[in-house]
Amino acid sequence: MKHANVAIFVPHNGCPHQCSFCNQRTITGQMTQPLPQDVRNAVQIAKNSLHSDTKNAEIAFFGGSFTAIEPGYMVSLLEAAAPFVKDGTFAGIRISTRPDCIDEDVLKLLKGYGVTAIELGAQSMDDRVLQLNKRGHTAEQVAAASELIRSHGFTLGLQMMTGLYGDTVQGSKLTARKLSALHPQNMRIYPTIIMRGTELGEKYLRGEYQTLNLEETVQLCAELLDFFEEQGIRVIRLGLHSSPELEWDMLAGPWHPAFRELCESARMLRNITGYLKQNPQLQGSIMIKVNPKTVSKAAGQKKCNLTALAQMGYCVKIVQDADVLENCFTIE
Template identity: 25%
Template sequence: MKELNFFSDYLAKRYGRKLYRIPLDLALGCPNREGGFGAGCAFCAEDGSRARHLSRHLDLTGQVAAGVEFARNRYGAEPPYIAYFQAFTSTFAPAEKLRRLYREALAAADFKVVIIGTRPDALPEPVLDLLSELAREYELWIELGVQSSHDRTLELIRRGHDFAATVKAANQLAERGINAACHVIAGLPGESAEDFFRTAERIAALPFRAVKLHQLLTLKKTPLASPEFPVKPQPLNEYEYMEQAAEFLHRLPDDWLVMRLIAEADPETILAPRWWMSKGQFLELFREKFNSGGGGMFTGVATADGSPTLYHPGFRQHFHSLAGAATESLRKFTEPAALAERLKRGPVRLLDVGFGLGANAAAAVRCAQESRGELEILTLELDPRVLEASAKLYAAGSVEARLIGALRRDGYYAENGIRVTLLTGDARQSVRQLDGPFDVIFQDGFSPDCNPELWSYDFVRELARRLAPGGVLTSYCSAFPFRGALLRSGLQVGESVPFGRKRGGTVAAFDPALLPVPLPEKERGIICRSTAGVCYRDPSLTGTRETLFARRERLVRRLRNRGVPKWFKA
């Protein structure tokens, strides 16, 4: 699939206007549930995907009326409509009963399109004949619950059928000229991304015409949410799912339609994943990514103050606070360092650990321009690809664009008494090659829970050794192991004003008078008198994150065995 062809756009073009779905529940249950309504598929909610405004005991005419009213009030919908038989398995009954139910519902409003959700193992010959009858009167689509092409997965999630059932059902529907769409879920327990892509290749060989794709949701009161479920699902965040969904769709035929790309549920029922993006934000970003052919490994995101950031799929974090990348640079770095005042007093030497998108360095450059001060910045960055991705995010002529352009081209930026030099590679090795002192240090690695290498006591000690006696270190991070490392390196520790989160950032200096707000005594107690403040250790400054995690866990266990509490209570 080279272009996204959404089902809603296809219908709007065919019928001359946007068509709205009227969800309907036939109260038929599911062949995979005990008694039709008991425990079923591991991911399925108790209501079987019934629309929120429906009641299982509402008559069909009443359901149609309620659905039409809801669509009219919320969307301004006008006929014709789509009859959407979604809840549970909408072919799980004898053909004559189904005929009566379908006819009753379809007679209650002006329907041009009918969508029926069902399972591959719930399409006996009499039901297929009935569907052929409906297909002669309406544009009929059958949503077939495929979920995966891997039998081991289908068994694990308790589907009650194998992939051969999907192959048979898809071919039977095609033989009767009935449109079929496959329903597939990303992130199923036990499946890798490659397993997911293999499903795309297998269904691409079948006579489907559309796909309904979404991420796995772990909902409360489902078998998947139970501690006894044998394989714990690994929830996909927005960007991970975006990457997988784009690749999945690229493996499908060009003429297929996309019925859905995102799962929704009552937020109160969702255990994981809990996304920050709205549906609209996700779809907008997905379209951009899909149409650009992927756009590289980093995804650009606009933050609340209008400045951009990137998402790093390896660390599963954004480079900045979504409350505002540019504002964070000011509140967490330049302002608590009193950089403007320092520049007015004389030349300033600054070490920037983690260039990233250059937001902190650019904020410092602007500060020097406004103060007409002399500023030297040495900035460290592990991954040059970040600069390439960042270059596309800023307006031409902006400080950021000029800075990134010069660093990519020449390795340095120089302008009116300001010089920025880029050093690429592992910051742990780079910092040992640097001569101090530095008046200001910006410490801006990814958070310790995913990038402990830049927050270990051993690395922090190297930074402290290069900090001038009257210098200051600032960081967005307030993690106890990091603050513990600062204290154990002989620095006084305080806080900056909170921004984007409840806790403030960190300010450290040899001179306590340089701290905007001293560290509260309770915080100091947590760091120094409980295992919460145990530092990461990396004596060789070459350890992997796994090594650092394991080393800290062993140390915490030893301290707990000696009676050191997990948490300090004043």
């Protein structure tokens, strides 16, 4: 079974700062705060639908800065989830929080309630970009919190954003290298989407800010995806989840409902064209063998990769071959 989360959103609760890009209630599609009974209900529903496969699933608190919310409320949510972990029904609890809201006492408390994975919203490792976007923490705090989390035996996840106010493509690549050096087990990459009701939204409407376009972002994130996977770091999310609220409040930005598919297709095309350049003897009609799970990535959305290769003079036939590793290819 693929890894699964029982996602419980705690929208914007506990965050001590109003970041320039953040409209958390829109992003999560949720306005109200969950109660402990809501947690129990959500987990029980998931337990019934997943049946025996829950042993591979986590209960995940997302959407805010979990360790910064009122301590009594945080503990009440953990107490509602913990029994499902302690009896072995679920694999663990995952939370997301800020780098400046982690310390020894918090980690001991989380460990006691069965939390197994902690994700930090780093967003950038450039202090200038962090300050411009009013993150309220530094790159050094990201590094210190990451080391503390790993030293206590938690799975470490990190989150970064591309296209932030004041950032560049090269800046995002540098952030990726610095985050990789912190040895997270997984990453989430979120392109900046300009939302109504945010500081970036106001800057955009005044003509003071424009984030990367979709094509630029796809090419950048395809490269970041390659980089993290080469480091043995799993990218578990590329782009924001689709929701009616997101689409309604979005002013601009590189959002696409199949953003990860676009990135994986772009990566596949780049790798194929790179291979063809290194092997100029391959001309005219060629056959590209891929794993059955990789066919759509090789062809590209609406067969855009096949079109691009045709424009380069290649007549391509894609053939399924289960012996080829996923996301790899052979060419004849």
